[in-house]
Each structure stands twice: as C-alpha cells, then as structure tokens.
Amino acid sequence: MTSARDITRAVNPPRAAFLDFPLGHTTGKPHEPDLQRRILVEALSSFDTMTTPGSMKELPFRWSEDEEWKSKAFAEGDERTPRHDTPQYQDEGDRRRAEKRDSPSCPVCRS
Amino acid sequence: MGPVDYIPRIRDNYARLGYKSYNWVVNADTPPWAPLRKPLSQCRLGLAASGGIYVAGQVAFHFKDDTSLREIPTDVDTKELRATHFAYDLSDARTDPNVVFPIDTLRRLVREGFLGGLATRFHTFMGGIYSSRRVTEDLAPRLTARFLEDGVDAVLLVPV
Numbered sequence: 001m002t003s004a005r006d007i008t009r010a011v012n013p014p015r016a017a018f019l020d021f022p023l024g025h026t027t028g029k030p031h032e033p034d035l036q037r038r039i040l041v042e043a044l045s046s047f048d049t050m051t052t053p054g055s056m057k058e059l060p061f062r063w064s065e066d067e068e069w070k071s072k073a074f075a076e077g078d079e080r081t082p083r084h085d086t087p088q089y090q091d092e093g094d095r096r097r098a099e100k101r102d103s104p105s106c107p108v109c110r111s
Numbered sequence: 112m113g114p115v116d117y118i119p120r121i122r123d124n125y126a127r128l129g130y131k132s133y134n135w136v137v138n139a140d141t142p143p144w145a146p147l148r149k150p151l152s153q154c155r156l157g158l159a160a161s162g163g164i165y166v167a168g169q170v171a172f173h174f175k176d177d178t179s180l181r182e183i184p185t186d187v188d189t190k191e192l193r194a195t196h197f198a199y200d201l202s203d204a205r206t207d208p209n210v211v212f213p214i215d216t217l218r219r220l221v222r223e224g225f226l227g228g229l230a231t232r233f234h235t236f237m238g239g240i241y242s243s244r245r246v247t248e249d250l251a252p253r254l255t256a257r258f259l260e261d262g263v264d265a266v267l268l269v270p271v
Contacts, residue, residue, distance in 0.1 A: 001269050005114040012138040013268070014145070020114050024162075024199040026269050027216065030207035036216045040267075041225065047151055047265055053144040067112045078128055081197035087171040090193040090205060097168045 001026045001043055008056065016056040017043035021063045022073060035061070136243050147265055157230040157263035159254055161238030162204055162211030162271040163196035171195050172237035178250045180257070182232040189215055198239045199271050211271050230261040238271055 002008040003026050005018050019026060019039060028036035039061060046057045063069055081088075089095040118135055125132055147154065163172050165181045172179070174197040183192070192212065194204040204211045212235065220226045234257055240246050258266055 001267065004117045006116050006118050007135070010118065010135050010137045012142055014142040018114070024201070024204060024271055025210045026271055027213040028210055030203040030210050033209070033215065033219070036209050036213060037219060040213055040216050040220060044151060044267070047147045053142045070112055070115050073115045076124055076127065081174060083174040083197055085173050085175040087173055088195045089171045090195055094167050094171065094193055098170050101168060
C-alpha cells in the first residue's frame with residue numbers, strides 16, 4: 001500500500017496499490033470500517049490480478065470531493081518532532097506499564 | 112487534482128531549510144516476482160507496518176533511526192494499540208489504528224472468507240529511518256526471517 005505515489009514508483013516494489021489520501025491514512029479513514037474494508041479488498045485483489053512486476057494499482061477512492069487537503073499536504077518548514085533517542089510513549093501510563101515489565105527479557109518488547 | 116509529488120516538495124523544502132539533500136531510494140531494475148500459488152481465500156497473510164504501532168506494555172519506539180521491531184499478536188485487543196512517530200500527524204491513528212495498521216479490517220476479511228487466515232503475529236516498526244543501508248542490511252532481513260518463520264503466503268506492507 002502507499003499514499004505517496006512518486007516515492008513508491010522510485011522504490012519500485014513488485015506490486016503496489018496507491019490510495020490518494022493524506023499521509024497517516026494508508027489504509028483508510030478513521031472510524032469508517034466499511035470504507036476500510038473496501039479499500040483493502042481492492043488492494044489485496046491485486047495479488048490475484050497483477051501479472052507484471054512493478055505494477056501499481058490506483059485505488060478508486062477520494063478523500064474528499066474538493067481535494068483541498070492537497071494544498072496543505074506539505075507545510076513549509078520542519079514540523080517533525082525532535083528525534084529523541086529514548087522511547088516516546090503515547091501516554092505516561094504506557095511508560096509505567098512497559099517499565100514495570102522486565103523489558104530486557106521480554107520477548108515481544110525488543111527485536 | 113493529481114497525486115501530491117512528495118519528492119520535489121521535500122527536496123525544495125530541505126534546500127530552503129539548508130538541510131543536506133536526501134538520497135531517495137531509486138530501484139531501476141525490474142523487481143523480483145513471486146506469483147501467488149493459491150487463491151487469497153486459502154492464503155495466510157502477514158503484515159508489516161511502519162506507522163510506529165506498539166501494544167501498551169511494550170517499549171515504545173524512539174525517533175532516531177530506530178530499526179527495532181515489535182510483534183503484535185493478531186488477536187490483540189485493538190484498544191491496547193498505540194501509535195508513536197515523529198513525522199506524521201498521529202491524531203487519527205491514535206483514535207483508530209486501522210488507518211495505518213488494518214487489524215480489524217483484516218480480521219473481518221478472514222471472517223468473511225475473503226482471506227484464508229492471518230499469521231499469529233504482525234510486525235511493526237517506526238519508519239523515518241534515514242539510512243537506507245540500515246534498512247536493507249539490518250531491518251529488512253530480520254523482517255524477512257520472521258515472515259518465513261510465520262509461514263505466510265503473502266504479506267501486506269503498510270508504510271506511512
């Protein structure tokens with residue numbers, strides 16, 4: 001799956017399905033399970049239908065009629081979070097739960 | 112309106128900020144091809160996603176070229192999933208992880224018989240690893256080894 005068509009064209013994977021949605025929504029809109037399902041059915045069907053290496057299927061879904069999001073899709077400047085090298089938890093409760101477990105020996109915590 | 116062209120926008124933005132230009136991965140050769148040997152309704156699917164998804168209780172990702180993997184049991188309670196990342200807007204992923212980690216969607220497709228089944232675990236990491244060498248030589252081989260262990264017939268890759 002991809003929402004960045006030009007980046008995926010450059011990487012050139014064997015099969016790709018392009019969803020023209022804002023980044024952070026590669027497999028659908030939040031809280032719209034039926035749309036999420038239709039998107040994945042269309043994308044996964046490529047396994048059965050694609051025969052040429054490097055193909056990209058354009059999925060038939062639009063984020064919005066006016067596609068206004070595209071004009072704001074890439075802000076100038078650098079809005080990324082500083083690249084801390086310590087774990088960045090979604091909330092403090094997660095940190096406490098992770099630290100309570102014996103993390104270094106926890107088989108699913110580290111690769 | 113056509114798709115957003117991210118490469119030129121990011122290149123221009125980096126130049127304005129005075130950053131060194133980014134070396135995009137470009138693969139000109141024809142990619143390898145492995146045909147699916149049975150219908151999807153008989154396939155076991157694996158998944159790898161780069162949106163920084165972890166399960167509450169696991170150590171979260173950090174933001175500096177983190178090449179570690181988390182394994183997410185495919186019977187996980189969706190409410191226990193978390194998202195952390197330094198480079199995309201997390202607000203939707205945090206209220207519905209299915210936008211970058213389609214766990215409920217895939218479980219539904221198995222119930223409906225569209226897919227044969229899922230691996231017992233999915234794999235997540237945090238993208239934005241700016242060294243393509245570390246991805247090629249370190250992360251990708253570890254992921255591949257896990258998929259072989261998992262005995263999957265096909266894998267869905269969900270970048271952000």
